[in-house]
Amino acid sequence: MTGTTARLDVADLHAVLSALADPVRLEMVRRLSRAGAPVSCAGLYDTVTKATASHHFKILREAGVIERRPAGQGAEYVLRDAEMEAAYPGLLTAVIAAANAR
Numbered sequence: 001m002t003g004t005t006a007r008l009d010v011a012d013l014h015a016v017l018s019a020l021a022d023p024v025r026l027e028m029v030r031r032l033s034r035a036g037a038p039v040s041c042a043g044l045y046d047t048v049t050k051a052t053a054s055h056h057f058k059i060l061r062e063a064g065v066i067e068r069r070p071a072g073q074g075a076e077y078v079l080r081d082a083e084m085e086a087a088y089p090g091l092l093t094a095v096i097a098a099a100n101a102r
Helices: 003-007 013-021 023-035 050-063 081-087 091-101
Strands: 066-071 074-079
Touching: 013 023, 013 050, 013 091, 023 050, 023 066, 023 074, 023 091, 050 066, 081 091
Parallel strands: none
Antiparallel strands: 066 074
16 A cells, blocks of 8 residues: 555545644543553543534544444444554654653
């Protein structure tokens, strides 16, 4: 797979950085990164309403940062770290490391 192909399912750099710039979305990504496995929706937020969380999930999905997977009657999310790494090498790792350092 070429770099150009990998970028097709990850948004442009501006959209990815905008998605990661929001503190709530960044915390969702941090939690997914720490888990290293699919996490239920409710396990990814606790400071916002369900409706607001749905909006944040949508922004992260559209940027290509996360993927939603059906799980029973709900859903789980996974971090698309391999796709992000292929599209923007080192970006997600650096952003998460910087967030964890604060």
